[in-house]
Amino acid sequence: MLSERQKKILRAVVDEYIVNAEPVGSRTVSKREDMGFSAATIRNEMADLEEMGFLEQPHTSAGRIPSQSGYRYYVDHLMVPERLKRSDLLAIRRLFTSQMDALEQTIQQTVSILSRITNYTSIMLGPELYDNKLKHLQVIPLNDRLAVAILVTDTGHVDQRQITVPEGVSLSSIEQTVNLLNTKLSGVPLYRLKRTVYKELFEELSRHVENYEYLLAMIDQMLASELESRVFTSGTTHILNQPEFKDVEKVKSLMELLEETETVTRLFTTRDTGVQIKIGYENHLEAVSHCSIVSASFLLDGRSLGTIGVLGPTRMDYQKVVSLLDVLTRDFSKHLRDLYK
Amino acid sequence: MLSERQKKILRAVVDEYIVNAEPVGSRTVSKREDMGFSAATIRNEMADLEEMGFLEQPHTSAGRIPSQSGYRYYVDHLMVPERLKRSDLLAIRRLFTSQMDALEQTIQQTVSILSRITNYTSIMLGPELYDNKLKHLQVIPLNDRLAVAILVTDTGHVDQRQITVPEGVSLSSIEQTVNLLNTKLSGVPLYRLKRTVYKELFEELSRHVENYEYLLAMIDQMLASELESRVFTSGTTHILNQPEFKDVEKVKSLMELLEETETVTRLFTTRDTGVQIKIGYENHLEAVSHCSIVSASFLLDGRSLGTIGVLGPTRMDYQKVVSLLDVLTRDFSKHLRDLYK
DNA sequence: CTTAGCACTCGAGTTATCGGAGTGCTAACA
DNA sequence: TGTTAGCACTCCGATAACTCGAGTGCTAAG
Numbered sequence: 001m002l003s004e005r006q007k008k009i010l011r012a013v014v015d016e017y018i019v020n021a022e023p024v025g026s027r028t029v030s031k032r033e034d035m036g037f038s039a040a041t042i043r044n045e046m047a048d049l050e051e052m053g054f055l056e057q058p059h060t061s062a063g064r065i066p067s068q069s070g071y072r073y074y075v076d077h078l079m080v081p082e083r084l085k086r087s088d089l090l091a092i093r094r095l096f097t098s099q100m101d102a103l104e105q106t107i108q109q110t111v112s113i114l115s116r117i118t119n120y121t122s123i124m125l126g127p128e129l130y131d132n133k134l135k136h137l138q139v140i141p142l143n144d145r146l147a148v149a150i151l152v153t154d155t156g157h158v159d160q161r162q163i164t165v166p167e168g169v170s171l172s173s174i175e176q177t178v179n180l181l182n183t184k185l186s187g188v189p190l191y192r193l194k195r196t197v198y199k200e201l202f203e204e205l206s207r208h209v210e211n212y213e214y215l216l217a218m219i220d221q222m223l224a225s226e227l228e229s230r231v232f233t234s235g236t237t238h239i240l241n242q243p244e245f246k247d248v249e250k251v252k253s254l255m256e257l258l259e260e261t262e263t264v265t266r267l268f269t270t271r272d273t274g275v276q277i278k279i280g281y282e283n284h285l286e287a288v289s290h291c292s293i294v295s296a297s298f299l300l301d302g303r304s305l306g307t308i309g310v311l312g313p314t315r316m317d318y319q320k321v322v323s324l325l326d327v328l329t330r331d332f333s334k335h336l337r338d339l340y341k
Numbered sequence: 342m343l344s345e346r347q348k349k350i351l352r353a354v355v356d357e358y359i360v361n362a363e364p365v366g367s368r369t370v371s372k373r374e375d376m377g378f379s380a381a382t383i384r385n386e387m388a389d390l391e392e393m394g395f396l397e398q399p400h401t402s403a404g405r406i407p408s409q410s411g412y413r414y415y416v417d418h419l420m421v422p423e424r425l426k427r428s429d430l431l432a433i434r435r436l437f438t439s440q441m442d443a444l445e446q447t448i449q450q451t452v453s454i455l456s457r458i459t460n461y462t463s464i465m466l467g468p469e470l471y472d473n474k475l476k477h478l479q480v481i482p483l484n485d486r487l488a489v490a491i492l493v494t495d496t497g498h499v500d501q502r503q504i505t506v507p508e509g510v511s512l513s514s515i516e517q518t519v520n521l522l523n524t525k526l527s528g529v530p531l532y533r534l535k536r537t538v539y540k541e542l543f544e545e546l547s548r549h550v551e552n553y554e555y556l557l558a559m560i561d562q563m564l565a566s567e568l569e570s571r572v573f574t575s576g577t578t579h580i581l582n583q584p585e586f587k588d589v590e591k592v593k594s595l596m597e598l599l600e601e602t603e604t605v606t607r608l609f610t611t612r613d614t615g616v617q618i619k620i621g622y623e624n625h626l627e628a629v630s631h632c633s634i635v636s637a638s639f640l641l642d643g644r645s646l647g648t649i650g651v652l653g654p655t656r657m658d659y660q661k662v663v664s665l666l667d668v669l670t671r672d673f674s675k676h677l678r679d680l681y682k
Numbered sequence: 683c684t685t686a687g688c689a690c691t692c693g694a695g696t697t698a699t700c701g702g703a704g705t706g707c708t709a710a711c712a
Numbered sequence: 713t714g715t716t717a718g719c720a721c722t723c724c725g726a727t728a729a730c731t732c733g734a735g736t737g738c739t740a741a742g
Contacts, residue, residue: 025735038685043736061691061735102503140477140493146680148497152481156489158501162443237600240593248589252581259578339487366704379716384705402704402722 007078009045010054014066014074018315021243023063068280071314075277081323088117092327096335103156103339107232110308114328115235118310118321124232125268126306127336129157130191137182141171151222153190159226163218177215193223229265233258244290244313253287268295268309275322280314292316296325298333305336348419350386351395355407355415359656362584364404409621412655416618422664429458433668437676444497447676448573451649455669456576459651459662462599465573466609467647468677470498471532478523482512492563494531500567504559518556534564570606574599585631585654594628609636609650616663621655633657637666639674646677
């Protein structure tokens with residue numbers, strides 16, 4: 001257990017280091033407002049804090065920097081979510097009150113504003129579609145062998161796929177069948193679509209079309225791409241401003257990581273509600289061992305629909321990011337509610 | 342006019358520098374196969390080549406590196422497009438002979454393979470849609486006030502947009518009108534769509550719907566987004582491997598540039614047919630003053646539909662990139678032809 | 683328990699040193 | 713006249729030596 005003074009000092013060190021990215025010395029700390037102890041006292045305490053593992057020294061006779069546990073303690077017990085700037089708050093509100101755009105556009109704007117305010121790379125996963133309900137299914141022929149299949153969900157998401165009709169199948173028969181599917185499947189959630197088709201429509205279908213397997217495969221494919229996670233990114237270049245990324249190698253490994261959808265999804269997905277913070281090695285990945293990821297889910301009816309988050313150096317402005325994400329997920333959840341109800 | 346020997350030497354210097362990224366000395370050149378002159382002779386010639394502006398010295402008593410004009414001369418007169426590796430050629434062929442995917446997917450794969458083979462960042466613009474013909478227009482209502490508008494072209498491109506129906510307009514009237522538009526406008530090229538609507542359908546429309554301006558505006562919006570240039574990128578991180586980008590600042594300015602669709606479009610667009618090479622300052626942009634851009638258009642019926650290109654350091658493997666782009670644009674053009682005819 | 687004082691440490695930044703690759707020039711040679 | 717060997721010279725880049733100062737830990741006094 002830390003004494004009040006130790007907390008105060010740890011807090012000061014982290015705050016200072018977040019701003020300046022340089023080891024913090026005892027003198028610097030002692031000079032802060034309402035600190036009220038001499039450098040020597042601070043030094044003793046700092047030595048203790050180091051022994052406890054909250055601070056570390058890059059080398060003897062340098063100041064201290066927070067260790068990973070130091071950040072963890074700070075994040076768990078010391079920091080106070082920052083009051084957002086009016087202008088930032090306004091910009092966010094405007095995002096969601098402006099005339100409703102297509103969802104994808106709103107998402108892109110959201111991610112973009114988040115990265116602009118924080119100056120970190122920001123990422124959004126989802127929103128997940130798999131309990132969206134089918135609204136409309138349609139095949140539009142382009143020529144004898146080519147057609148476009150379109151799927152619309154009740155939330156207005158559209159997926160399309162070009163299909164080549166194999167020899168021996170007529171486009172008209174496919175159209176016919178799709179029309180049937182369209183009326184029968186309307187309102188069925190996507191995740192149940194496949195099952196419904198197989199179980200309830202199998203018989204009927206085999207009466208209607210000579211080559212129904214083909215159709216089923218097509219629907220399968222569309223669903224697969226529909227349900228796979230979608231990643232939106234913004235502000236990738238911001239990390240280049242951080243002094244911890246003056247080394248090109250680090251930049252490279254991070255950039256490469258950001259291009260792997262799957263890894264990004266894994267890193268950012270959060271099970272809990274509320275803002276989640278993962279610091280350094282807590283991410284279990286070498287490339288982000290000097291990064292922190294702050295993320296939060298947005299909800300619809302208490303269900304997590306997707307995640308929005310920020311990637312930055314462990315020396316991150318947690319106070320700002322946390323309150324920002326808090327507001328953003330709230331507003332985005334509300335936006336989704338407005339949009340779909 | 343350069344003597345044969347000078348050409349041979351310039352060629353050797355460029356070739357060597359492209360591989361090693363280090364100033365090339367006279368000894369190195371003289372030791373190359375079928376050079377057959379002593380270092381001293383080479384030195385004299387190199388001094389001349391420098392005077393003519395084709396080579397430069399980073400400092401006295403270092404080897405020579407090609408100047409921008411050096412590269413220009415090399416590209417215009419010296420290089421011999423390289424025979425592609427069988428495996429690369431095969432990979433490309435497979436791209437286009439595999440079962441036809443949606444165009445967007447093929448594009449992404451094309452760009453991706455280009456960057457993988459070259460190890461440079463590669464980019465594709467287009468394909469332009471504006472002489473695509475309208476195939477299908479449809480509005481799918483989601484609820485009382487929200488709907489999705491879908492536009493399909495004869496090439497299978499799908500654009501969709503969520504629309505909010507304003508007070509005082511009924512969704513059914515909009516659907517009705519869109520049906521009318523759908524039959525009347527089918528087969529009209531996109532770039533003539535607007536004019537056609539205004540000129541030929543104005544009267545008819547105003548009879549059918551109380552609030553047709555709204556619809557027109559919607560179509561306008563869709564077209565706008567339809568016609569704006571589309572940029573596909575791959576292998577952004579490859580530039581990080583180039584020694585000329587060990588400095589983070591350069592990386593940053595380039596990355597930021599790559600995020601500006603408009604600039605990228607401007608840089609890569611080529612008027613001419615065939616492969617175009619722009620070296621360093623020929624791009625008229627500080628951020629790419631140490632880069633070369635090699636790009637080529639792909640054609641349908643002799644018309645340029647889009648561009649595919651590569652961004653790398655001026656010290657680029659032009660011989661490889663040029664022949665690669667040559668094959669790629671040919672094959673892609675052919676693919677488009679197959680797809681749409 | 684706190685703090686002033688002080689010797690000590692160590693890295694960052696600067697300057698000095700050194701080796702070697704590469705040049706330009708000269709003179710000899712074909 | 714063109715080519716080449718030889719050689720003195722240049723200059724970069726890597727390495728070592730040096731200095732400076734911020735910051736520490738320890739001690740002893742308040």
